[in-house]
Amino acid sequence: MGFRQQLDQAQTIAESAFRALHEKLESGVLFLPIQKELRSDPHPYYRRLRERDPVHRSRLAGGWVLSRYEDVLGVLRDPTWSSDERNWARHPVYRARGERAGLPDPYSEHFASMLRLDPPDHTRLRSLVSKAFTPRAVEAMRPRVALLADELLAKVESRRSMELIAEFAAPLPVIVIAELLGVPAGDHEQFRRLSDQAVKLLGDGPLVERKRGVAGMRAIRDYFAAIVTARRSDPQRDLISALVAAEEAGDRLSLVELLSTLVLLLVAGNETTTKLIGNGILALLRNPHELERLRADPGLMENAVEELLRYDGPVQLTSRMAKEDRELCGRTARRGDQVVLLLAAANRDPDAFPDPDRLDLGRRDVRHLAFSQGIHFCLGAQLARLEASIALGALVTRLPGLRLADASIRWSSNTVLRGPEALQLAW
Numbered sequence: 001m002g003f004r005q006q007l008d009q010a011q012t013i014a015e016s017a018f019r020a021l022h023e024k025l026e027s028g029v030l031f032l033p034i035q036k037e038l039r040s041d042p043h044p045y046y047r048r049l050r051e052r053d054p055v056h057r058s059r060l061a062g063g064w065v066l067s068r069y070e071d072v073l074g075v076l077r078d079p080t081w082s083s084d085e086r087n088w089a090r091h092p093v094y095r096a097r098g099e100r101a102g103l104p105d106p107y108s109e110h111f112a113s114m115l116r117l118d119p120p121d122h123t124r125l126r127s128l129v130s131k132a133f134t135p136r137a138v139e140a141m142r143p144r145v146a147l148l149a150d151e152l153l154a155k156v157e158s159r160r161s162m163e164l165i166a167e168f169a170a171p172l173p174v175i176v177i178a179e180l181l182g183v184p185a186g187d188h189e190q191f192r193r194l195s196d197q198a199v200k201l202l203g204d205g206p207l208v209e210r211k212r213g214v215a216g217m218r219a220i221r222d223y224f225a226a227i228v229t230a231r232r233s234d235p236q237r238d239l240i241s242a243l244v245a246a247e248e249a250g251d252r253l254s255l256v257e258l259l260s261t262l263v264l265l266l267v268a269g270n271e272t273t274t275k276l277i278g279n280g281i282l283a284l285l286r287n288p289h290e291l292e293r294l295r296a297d298p299g300l301m302e303n304a305v306e307e308l309l310r311y312d313g314p315v316q317l318t319s320r321m322a323k324e325d326r327e328l329c330g331r332t333a334r335r336g337d338q339v340v341l342l343l344a345a346a347n348r349d350p351d352a353f354p355d356p357d358r359l360d361l362g363r364r365d366v367r368h369l370a371f372s373q374g375i376h377f378c379l380g381a382q383l384a385r386l387e388a389s390i391a392l393g394a395l396v397t398r399l400p401g402l403r404l405a406d407a408s409i410r411w412s413s414n415t416v417l418r419g420p421e422a423l424q425l426a427w
């Protein structure tokens with residue numbers, strides 16, 4: 001590490017320590033989601049935050065942290081809160097520091113996608129792909145997803161044990177999205193490796209991991225660029241060809257936007273669905289009565305998936321930016337403030353869900369925020385629901401006596417997406 005980088009690091013540590021102290025003295029709580037002990041169960045911490053300081057001034061996050069259901073929902077539903085991180089006052093500082101450490105600015109690298117854009121660009125990009133994700137289009141994928149789940153389980157069934165994540169929960173969504181996009185079957189393995197690598201860019205992993213994430217993201221973009229070129233001369237009946245046609249039609253989609261849309265579809269849908277299956281099976285195994293209830297009544301599955309999303313959805317948080325000084329839940333947010341929305345905390349708010357820490361697969365009206373709300377509501381929600389219900393259904397019906405083979409679980413270090421990195425099961 002060069003002298004400049006060492007100086008940078010020392011400055012970052014000193015600044016963060018000062019901000020943390022300021023934050024703790026000011027409100028009595030510190031918002032620090034990267035604490036290791038939160039990985040296995042962040043909910044007691046979320047509860048503390050929600051009860052003690054639900055509209056929390058976070059010096060570390062450069063803004064606010066909301067943890068109550070109604071507050072989080074209010075911001076999500078209001079599109080005048082920006083999703084564009086360039087509106088965050090701290091963004092230039094982080095970008096400069098990241099660049100010196102070898103991490104490019106996502107926007108200058110063109111990784112920005114609809115997820116981090118505001119209308120009208122967001123509306124235009126979203127409308128181009130939304131057709132592929134309508135309930136009808138997704139329902140048509142049911143037999144294929146069921147077959148893929150069966151094939152994966154057939155490989156391990158007689159062995160009576162497996163590592164759930166690597167052997168089932170990770171490959172399933174990657175193959176589904178690869179097929180939907182039109183990635184050739186022979187490339188699926190490579191595609192999965194790159195996707196796993198790229199996701200390291202999210203969250204607060206060590207710098208070396210985030211650098212690997214950048215490399216993965218670039219490799220995926222180059223890979224997609226090659227397929228796009230091939231589809232120009234030889235269109236197929238797949239999503240990539242449909243997007244290429246939109247790009248060629250003129251002013252609706254640029255090549256850069258096309259590539260970042262493809263990257264988003266890959267990255268947004270894989271790790272999330274994998275972790276929903278992982279968290280979901282863990283919650284069922286830890287609540288044997290509920291598992292039995294589901295086995296006895298498979299018709300409960302649809303509702304069960306909603307409750308599992310509420311109880312332990314993989315996406316812990318998202319954020320919005322204030323484009324001008326404005327009111328925020330009775331306080332004043334300044335222009336450039338970030339508002340961190342703790343989706344996972346909102347989903348356990350007792351004012352929205354009675355007895356929120358209880359898993360109840362029959363719970364009525366589970367209006368959780370695991371897929372967000374408003375204009376950025378998860379585009380892949382229907383697909384994720386379909387995949388999770390098929391995957392969990394296959395696991396609980398085909399593997400009698402299913403149990404955790406190893407109680408010590410390795411949790412992912414990603415603070416945005418929470419879930420087990422590996423889960424050893426036996427039956």
Ligand code: HEM
Nearest residue numbers: 114115268269272273276318370371372376378379380384
């Ligand atoms: C359990 C699985 C999943 C969860 C929990 C999840 C969660 C989310 C959340 C919370 C957001 C919105 C973030 C915000 O408001 O700032 C989002 C957006 C998005 N998700 Fe998902 N997601 C899942 C699966 C998928 C799948 C399978 C796909 C597609 C193949 C997908 C595609 C997208 C896209 C394209 C967006 C951006 C939408 C927009 O900005 O308008 N997601 N997802």
